Amino acid sequence: MRIGIVCYPTYGGSGVIATELGKALADKGHLVHFITYQQPVRLDHFHANIYYHEVIVPTYPLFDYPPYESALSSTLVDVALNSHLDLLHVHYAIPHASTAFVAKEILKRQGKYLPVITTLHGTDITLVGRDKTYAPVVSFSINQSDAITAVSRNLRDETYRSFDIRKDIQVIYNFVDLKRFRRRPLAEFRQAIAPNGEKILVHVSNFRPIKRVQDVVHIFQKVHESVPSKLLLVGDGPERPMVERLCRELSLCDDIRFVGKQEQLEDILSISDLFLLPSEYESFGLAALEAMACEVPVISSNAGGLPEVNINAETGFLSPVGDIAHMAAHAIQLLSDEDMLQRFRRQALKRAANFDLEKIVPQYEELYVQMIQQQPAISLPA
Numbered sequence: 001m002r003i004g005i006v007c008y009p010t011y012g013g014s015g016v017i018a019t020e021l022g023k024a025l026a027d028k029g030h031l032v033h034f035i036t037y038q039q040p041v042r043l044d045h046f047h048a049n050i051y052y053h054e055v056i057v058p059t060y061p062l063f064d065y066p067p068y069e070s071a072l073s074s075t076l077v078d079v080a081l082n083s084h085l086d087l088l089h090v091h092y093a094i095p096h097a098s099t100a101f102v103a104k105e106i107l108k109r110q111g112k113y114l115p116v117i118t119t120l121h122g123t124d125i126t127l128v129g130r131d132k133t134y135a136p137v138v139s140f141s142i143n144q145s146d147a148i149t150a151v152s153r154n155l156r157d158e159t160y161r162s163f164d165i166r167k168d169i170q171v172i173y174n175f176v177d178l179k180r181f182r183r184r185p186l187a188e189f190r191q192a193i194a195p196n197g198e199k200i201l202v203h204v205s206n207f208r209p210i211k212r213v214q215d216v217v218h219i220f221q222k223v224h225e226s227v228p229s230k231l232l233l234v235g236d237g238p239e240r241p242m243v244e245r246l247c248r249e250l251s252l253c254d255d256i257r258f259v260g261k262q263e264q265l266e267d268i269l270s271i272s273d274l275f276l277l278p279s280e281y282e283s284f285g286l287a288a289l290e291a292m293a294c295e296v297p298v299i300s301s302n303a304g305g306l307p308e309v310n311i312n313a314e315t316g317f318l319s320p321v322g323d324i325a326h327m328a329a330h331a332i333q334l335l336s337d338e339d340m341l342q343r344f345r346r347q348a349l350k351r352a353a354n355f356d357l358e359k360i361v362p363q364y365e366e367l368y369v370q371m372i373q374q375q376p377a378i379s380l381p382a
Contacts, residue, residue: 001368002031002084004076006100007091009040012206013286014121017151017174018091019043024177024361026050033083035075037068044263053079069095069102076103080114086372087115089364093124094134097141104144115371118145120169122283122304123210125159139163146371149364152305155283170367173308174284175360176352181266181293183349190271193257199229199335202272202296204265204287205279207237212301214239215278215324217246217256219299222328224255227335231256232268269294273341274331277301280321285309288316289355292348297341299331309355315348 003025007018019042022032026049033051034040043052055075057066076099079085088103090096100116107114124138142148142165149172150156156169194200201220205211213233220231233243233256240258247256262268269275275291277300282288284305288298292309298316300306312318317330334341 001025001365001372002033002086003368004033004035004079004083004085004088005091006035006072006076006088006096007040009034009036009038009043013151013174013284014092014119014124015040016042016286017121018089018119020175020177020357021089021361021364022050023047024357025365028361028365031083033079033085035072035079037072041263051083069099072096073099073102073106076100077106077110080107080112081110085114087117087368089117089119089368091119092121093118093138093142095137097145098137101141101144113375115146115375116144117147117149117367117371118142119172120148120150120155120159120283122151122155122281125155125162126281126283126304135163139165143167146374147367149367151284152308154305154308158283158304172363172367173355173360174286174289175355175357176286176289176293177357178293178353181269181290181352183295184267184270186267186270189267193232193271194230196228198255199227199273200232200271201229201274201276201331202232202234202268202291203276204234204291205237205277207235207239207243209239210280211237211239212278212280212322213243214246215322215327216276217243217250217252218324219276219278219328219331220256221250221252222324223331223335224252226332229255229335232272233258234260234262234265234268236260265290266294269296272296274299274335275316276327276331277306278319278321278324278327279303279306282306289352292316293352295345295349297334297344297348299327299334301327309351311347311351315344315351 008015019040026032035053037055057071097118148169203216275298281304298310301321302318319326
């Protein structure tokens with residue numbers, strides 16, 4: 001199949017999943033065309049079956065805001081016609097679902113029907129999409145998609161609660177590449193981070209308010225009082241200056257390391273003992289899944305789709321959002337009991353195997369085939 005993929009090319013979950021899906025499809029022989037404003041961050045090596053089409057947005061003095069949506073729709077039409085796409089898979093509803101609809105209508109008038117699949121990832125529904133500025137367009141464009149998928153049952157249910165969606169939403173979970181995300185023996189790296197045998201806790205996010213990174217620091221403060229430990233904060237974003245200031249106020253700078261955005265996240269996870277994710281909301285919790293694949297138990301909130309990934313008292317522990325004391329107590333319990341920690345490690349890996357790329361990607365392939373086979377014949381306008 002010739003598949004077009006539209007996504008945000010960033011470190012966020014939607015961009016990561018879209019890119020990893022495209023790479024997996026290319027490995028299986030499909031021709032994959034990424035269409036976005038810059039090369040996705042995880043599109044990090046050449047592949048004969050992968051193509052990248054940059055969306056160029058002209059700037060004119062007339063425009064206060066460059067019209068990215070129009071440029072994207074035009075690029076979609078061009079790629080669909082010249083690369084003979086069989087379907088278009090857009091990730092994150094805003095603005096991709098609406099731009100795909102515009103492109104689809106233009107292509108109809110040129111005699112080409114292009115099935116559009118929209119995958120909902122989270123904040124496109126639970127945060128941005130609920131804004132009255134966008135809500136009518138979000139509802140309309142989702143309903144105009146040929147197929148709709150969501151990355152968790154929770155997100156599917158939230159979408160139905162928040163919008164007037166009159167189509168079936170199929171749940172296809174996020175996935176992890178177990179060949180890449182696996183625990184490796186990196187003793188020298190661990191020794192450099194924790195030279196005195198301290199336990200290593202880790203948090204990965206975009207440092208936005210919804211991730212509650214300051215809670216991570218307060219949890220670590222309580223853990224640090226009971227268990228010799230270090231904290232690695234991976235990622236970057238608007239909350240980082242406040243979190244750095246909090247670390248100084250709590251005199252924890254010597255034991256907390258900000259490592260920024262990291263391409264080789266699996267190496268950091270391989271030396272970690274516990275993953276912290278106290279988010280206000282997670283539609284799925286991809287970062288937690290990648291940690292579990294590296295045999296790292298997860299201390300998380302019970303928000304959104306996290307209970308579908310992290311099984312309480314088995315792969316980690318779930319707590320109410322903002323309950324720092326509860327999360328810290330569970331973290332201390334795990335880190336103080338080596339037998340329990342090792343058991344949770346094994347169970348985390350076993351759970352992660354349910355979301356292996358090799359199990360999830362075929363679900364998308366099956367949906368693609370179904371959409372291609374169902375496409376109607378179209379007649380050109382007179």
